[in-house]
Amino acid sequence: MFKATTHGITVSVTPTFLEAQSDPDGGRWVWAYTIAIENGGEDTVQLRSRHWRITDARGHVEEVRGPGVVGEQPLLPPGDSFTYTSGCPLPTPSGFMEGAYRMERQDGTSFEVAVPAFSLDLPAETRVLN
Structure with missing residues (x-):
């Protein structure tokens, strides 16, 4: 599990390789990731948006943003x-x-919460961040 805490918000990530959905001969490997977001702070917050940076083994980076x-x-x-x-x-x-969530407090102020970098590696491989 990978974990980071920002402003009292803890984000934990557990990745899992999905062999049945992958097609190595076709150049496609698929992972699921389960994320737990825990509010250890004093304010009620709402997750408004996400920003992901996804890097493959060739160093190609794809950025994904959305609500x-x-x-x-x-x-x-x-x-x-x-x-x-x-x-x-x-x-x-x-x-x-790796990425971030934009959280908003009830008073309308917002802040970024880090999503820790996490490895997407085959189960037989050593788990290291590329």
């Missing part, structure tokens, strides 16, 4: 958490992802 996560913009009171699972295909057998 919320998996179609939701979860509201997190202090002590609450939100967990979701999403996926990422790559054209190489390894890579890594």
